[in-house]
Amino acid sequence: RKEVEQDPGPFNVPEGATVAFNCTYSNSASQSFFWYRQDCRKEPKLLMSVYSSGNEDGRFTAQLNRASQYISLLIRDSKLSDSATYLCAVDDMDTGRRALTFGSGTRLQVQP
Amino acid sequence: EAGVTQSPTHLIKTRGQQATLRCSPISGHTSVYWYQQALGLGLQFLLWYDEGEERNRGNFPPRFSGRQFPNYSSELNVNALELEDSALYLCASSFGNRGLKNIQYFGAGTRLSVL
Numbered sequence: 001r002k003e004v005e006q007d008p009g010p011f012n013v014p015e016g017a018t019v020a021f022n023c024t025y026s027n028s029a030s031q032s033f034f035w036y037r038q039d040c041r042k043e044p045k046l047l048m049s050v051y052s053s054g055n056e057d058g059r060f061t062a063q064l065n066r067a068s069q070y071i072s073l074l075i076r077d078s079k080l081s082d083s084a085t086y087l088c089a090v091d092d093m094d095t096g097r098r099a100l101t102f103g104s105g106t107r108l109q110v111q112p
Numbered sequence: 113e114a115g116v117t118q119s120p121t122h123l124i125k126t127r128g129q130q131a132t133l134r135c136s137p138i139s140g141h142t143s144v145y146w147y148q149q150a151l152g153l154g155l156q157f158l159l160w161y162d163e164g165e166e167r168n169r170g171n172f173p174p175r176f177s178g179r180q181f182p183n184y185s186s187e188l189n190v191n192a193l194e195l196e197d198s199a200l201y202l203c204a205s206s207f208g209n210r211g212l213k214n215i216q217y218f219g220a221g222t223r224l225s226v227l
Contacts, residue, residue: 032214043202043218044155087155091214098214099145099157099168100204 006103023088032091116219135203143208144186
């Protein structure tokens with residue numbers, strides 16, 4: 001089983017739609033969680049940190065479910081510019097690794 | 113404020129050669145991470161440097177090595193290049209052990225092509 005798993009998609013949604021992605025992680029001791037956005041052949045850009053209470057930034061909402069070991073990203077009112085690959089990342093601080101383990105990404109295509 | 117910078121942008125080498133990739137972290141960051149992203153694959157952790165020391169490495173052979181300089185910039189060296197080393201190499205930086213949350217910011221990457 002992979003440490004961090006995501007549905008690769010693609011998710012094809014019309015403009016204005018609401019779309020949600022899930023990401024499961026295997027290490028129950030994981031402490032920090034992130035969502036990154038990666039455009040084709042570019043570097044990942046931090047979208048949001050995910051806190052235990054959940055957090056919202058404009059149209060984007062991130063949630064953490066420790067019991068079921070997953071994080072989610074909700075995008076409301078999708079824009080064409082949201083088309084990208086969304087990567088979840090987990091930092092196993094308790095192991096001292098400090099590296100981020102990334103999921104393979106979920107591709108979103110927002111259509112006019 | 114400048115972000116993470118990487119050079120060169122593109123690098124073309126032949127099998128068996130050595131490649132050197134460079135990274136300058138965000139000012140104030142002491143940790144530098146290297147990741148490999150092969151075409152169609154996810155990001156794989158390579159190396160972590162903090163305060164000039166190698167702190168951890170991923171599941172890569174020893175021909176992948178590097179170092180961190182006193183100014184916290186870093187070099188990644190790949191010896192005896194193989195075709196499958198062709199990938200986007202991404203560098204990220206963070207406040208490292210001084211940061212409560214290990215928020216990493218990425219550079220634009222070096223695209224290495226091995227012919």
